[in-house]
Amino acid sequence: MDIGSGIAALKAGFDISATIAQRIKEGKLSASEISDLLLKLREALLDSQAALIQAAEENRVLKEELANNNRITEVEKDLQYRNDGGFYVRASEVADGREIPYCPLCWGNERKLVPLNPGDGSGYYYCSIHKAPYETARYRDSQRV
């Protein structure tokens, strides 16, 4: 049940309560008619409640998606691609004196920031998830005999 159906059910409930008020005013309301109208009123209120509960859940899911998309947008603005090594670093971390390389495959596939394993610190990095190596010029120079 969507919000439109919930609003329609709520309107039906108002209409039923107006009918009850009118019938009371007219003094024509029997006990069985009261019972029927109250049953219809409860059904309308339950339909409306169900629609509100569903709408609240959809709203919660959409808020989570929005927060996640905002996080991705913020991280993306902060990422810098390093040709030397072929990985990402975050501009904010570099500005703080920290240069943490991140796997471009992990970010590209699942929007996950996965720090690369720095190995022995010689400029050779490794993604433990993708089993992918990343070599800087410093590392390649150090390997030349």
Ligand SMILES: [Zn+2]
């Ligand atoms: Zn990876």
